Amino acid sequence: MPENKHHAQRHVQAIKNHALTLVLLLIANTIGLFATTALAQTKDIVMVPMRDGVNLATNIYLPEGDGPWPVVLTRTPYDKDGADRSAATYNERGYALVSQDVRGRYDSEGENRPFETDIEDGYDTVEWIADQSFSDGKIGIFGTSAPGITSNLAAASAPPSLTAAYVTVAPDSLFYRSRFVGGVFKESHSGGWLRGQGVSEDVINAYRARAVLDEQWRATDFLFHRENVQIPVYNVGGWHDIYAEGSLHNFVYLQNEGHPEARGKQKLFMGAFGHGVLQGDLEYPGGGLINGDMEQQLRWWDYWLKDIDNGIMDEPPVSYYMMASARKGAVSDKNRVVHADSWPPQHELTRFYLQPDMSLSTEMPDASNASKTYQFDPANPVPTVGGQNLGQDVGPRDQREIGERQDYLRFETEVLEEDVVVAGHIDMELYVATDALDTDFVVKLVDIYPDGYEALILDYPLRTRFRDGQNAEDVKMMTPGEVEKLTINMWSTAQTFEKGHRIGVHVTSSNYPRFAVNPNNGAALDDMAAPAKTAENTIYFDSQRPSAIVLPVVSESLD
Template identity: 40%
Template sequence: MLLFGLLSVTAFAAEQTSIQPTLHMVAMRDGTKLATDVYLPPEGEPPCPVVLMRTPYGRAGGRGEAQKFCKQGYAFVAQDIRGRGQSEGHHAIIFRNGGWAKRRDGHDTLGWIASQDWCNGKIATIGGSAVGITQNMLAPGAPDVLKGQAVVVAFSDMYSQAAYQGGVWRKSLLEGWLNGTGMSEVNLKSFREHPYYDEFWADMNPEVQAHRVNAPGVFIGGWYDIFLQGTINSFVTIHNHGGPNARGRCRLIIAPIAHGVFDELKYPPNSKMPPAAEASRLFDYWLKGKSNGAEEEKAVHYYVMGDPTDKNAAGNFWRQADNWPVPAEPTAFYFHPDRKLVRGRPPGGSEALSYRYDPNDPVPTVGGQNLLLAKGPMDQRKIESRPDVLLFTTDMLTEPLEVTGRIYAKLYISSDCVDTDFTVKLTDVYPDGRSMLVTDGIL
C-alpha cells in the first residue's frame, strides 16, 4: 500500500508539472468545428514556431510529443480530424476532407494557427500512418506558413497503395482498418463503388499534386511497411518536382521495419533510425534556421538488410545517397522450365508451366507488407511446396549480391478464369534452408 501511495503521488506530481493544453473548437470553411488542443512552451515569449498533428485516433495521443516540442521552444497543436473524437461532422470521406478538394480542413487549420498571436508564421507537421497521411493530404496548395513535415509510413496514393494494390482490393488492410476504427460507414461503400482509378481517387492522390507542395519533408518508411512505395514516391515526387522551397530539400529514410512488430527476424542494434530521421533536428533547421549539420547530410539514408542470424553475413548497414533511385545496374533474371531462376539468360524454348487454382483453398498470406496479418520477413517453405505455387530458384550464390531498387516481374500468362490474381514473391534462401520473404506484389 505504501508503494502504491508513493507511485500515485509521483504520477500526480508529474501530471501537475506537465504542460497542459487549452481546448479550442476551430471552425472550418463550412462551419464545422474541430476539437483542437494547444500546448504552449513554458519558457520564452511568444510568438514561436508551431508543430501540428491531425489525427483520427484521438488528439490526446499527441501529449508526449507536445511535452517534448514545447520544451524545445515550439508550440504544439493536436487536432481530432472531422467526425472523430470531439470534432463535429462526419468522417467520410476519410482523408479527402483534409486535402485540396471541396473540404480543406488541413489548410483551414494551418490558417487558424497562423492567425494566433502565439504563432510566428512557421508551422511544421508530424505523425505516422494515418497521421502521416493527413500530412500528405494537406501539403498540396498549403498556405506558405507550412515550412516542414515529418511523414512516417504513409501512402502517397490511396487507390494503388491502400485500396486496390495492383488492382486487387486490400481487404484485410483497408476493410479491417475501417471496421476496427469504426469508420466503415459511408467510407467502405464508397471505396468499393470505385474499383478503378477515377476522379474520386484523384482527390486522394497527393503524388500528382507534388508540384504544388512547397515545404520540405522527411519521409520515413520500412522495407516491410504497407506503404513503402508511398514513402518512396512522396520523396521522389516532391524532392525532384516540388515547389522551390521543397525541391532538393527533402529526406528519405528506409529502415528494416514494418507497420508494427515482426518476430521471425531481429535486425542488429545498428538498424535503429539514424540522426537524419530526427524530426526535431530537421524542424530546427527548417523553421529556426539553426546550423546543426542537417543541411550537410545526404538526402537518402537506407538500410541494406542481410542475414541477421549470422554475424559474418554481408549487409546490415546503412548507406547514403543523393537521390532515389540509387545508382544501380538493372539486372534480369529469367524463369526457366526446369524451375531455375537464371541470371542474364532467357530460356531457349517456348515451354509453359501451369497450375490449378482453387478459390476455395487459396495460397495464404505469410508475412510481408501487412497491417493486421502477420507481417515482415517470414519463412515461406510452408507454402512453397503447394501444387498451386510455381517455385524458381537460383543456383547457390558464391558471393554476396546487393539488391536495391524497384523490382519488377514480367509475366506472360493465360487463364481460363474470368478473373484471377497473380502474386510474385522474392525470397532469400538461407544456408539452413529457410526461405525468408524479401518483398512481394500482386496483380
C-alpha cells in the same frame, strides 16, 4: 446531437478502435516515435472552425513563458490526446504543439470520411494557427501513418504559413496505388483499418469496388496534388512497411520534379522496419529510425522553424538501410545504413529468368515450349505468411510455412558464389494464360538461407483486368487461352543476397488475407452475388515467352 447520445457514440467508437489503437501505439514505440518524457502539465482545448462551418477539436500545448513560438501540428484519427505523451518534449525545446482530431473522429464535428476532406481541413487549420497570438508564423506539420497522410494532404493544399513537414510511413497514393495494389484490394490492411475507424461493411464494399480511378480519387489523393507542395519534407519509411514505395516516391518526386520551392530541400530515410513488430527469425540492428526519430525530427524543426544551422542540410539527403543475411544471433555486418546523394544508386537492370527445371538464372531459357499449369481455387487461397502488413504478421517470415501446394510455384537460383546487391525498383515480367476472363497472379521475391529459410522480401499481385492500368479505358478482360505478358510492379528494396544464399521467386494467384481473393468470374467489382469459379492458370518460361524478374543489381561499392 443530444449530449448523452454523443458520449454513447464516442464510447462505442472507442471500443471499436481500442485494438487497432494498441497496435498503432506498439508500432510507434517499435520504431521510436514517442519520446520518453513527463506528460505536459497543461493544455488548452478549442474548437477550430473549418470553411464549411464544421468545428474540429484541437489541443494546444504551450511552452512556459511568453510567446510567440514556432508551432508543430499533427492531425489524427487516433485521438488528439495521444499527443500528451510527447508535448513536454516539444515545449521544452521551445515549440508550441497543436494536436487535432480529424473530421468526424473523437471530439470533432462532421462526417467521418477518411482522408477525403484533409486537403481543405489541413489548410484551414494551418492558417487558423498562423492567426493565433501564440504562433510566430512558422508552422511545421508531422505524423506517422494516418497522421502522416493528413500531413501530406495539408502540404498539398499549399497553406502560405506552412514551413516544413516531417512525414513517417505515408503513401504517395492512398486510394489509387496503396489501397489497391495492381488493382487488388488490400483486404487485411485497408479493410481492417476502415473497420477500426467505424466504417460500415457496406461502405467498405463500396471502397473495394472502386479499383478504377475515378474523379473522387483524383480530387482527394495526394498523388494528384503533390505538385503543389512547396516546402521541405523529411520522409521516413521502412522496407517492410505498408507504405514503403510511397515514402520513396514522395521523396524522389519532390526532390527532383516537384515545385521549384521544394526541389533540392527534401530528405529521406528508409529503415528496415515494418508497420508493427517484425515477425520471423530475422533482425536488423540499427534498422530503426535514424538517430532516434524524435531527435532527428527536432533537428529538422530547429533548422526550418528556428533558423538554427545545425548541419542537417549539409548531410547527404538520402540514408537507407541495406539489408543482408540477418538471422537472429547471426547477423551479417553487411546490414548497415548507406548514405547517398540520391535514390536509387547506380545499377544494372538484370533479368533472372524462370527455367523449366524450376531454377532461376540470368541465362535465357532455351526450351522452345515450357510451361506450368495449376488450378487456382478461390475457396482455397494461399495463406498470407508475413509481408508488408498492418500491425500483425509483419515482415520476412519463412515461406516454407505455406508448404507444398500445386498452386504455389517455387523457382530459385543455384547457391550464389558471390553477393548479389540489389537496390532500386523491381518488376516481374510474367508470361501467362488463363481460362478465366479475369484472375490474379502474385509474385514473391525471397532470400533463401543455406538452411532453407525462405525469407520474404517483397510480394505483389496483379489483377489481369488491370494489366494495362486502372483508368476506365484501360480495363479489359483476358481472352481465355491466349498468352499475354504481364508486368507486375514489385515495388523497391535494398537487399544483399549473400554468398551461400539463393535468390527465390515464388509464383501463385492468391495471398489471403493480405490481398482480396479474385473470384475468377469476370463480374463487376461490386457484384458480390456472381458465383466464383476455379481458374486454370499457366506460367510460361521458354525462349519465346521468357518470364523473368528484373533486379536492379549494384556492382560498385555503396560505402
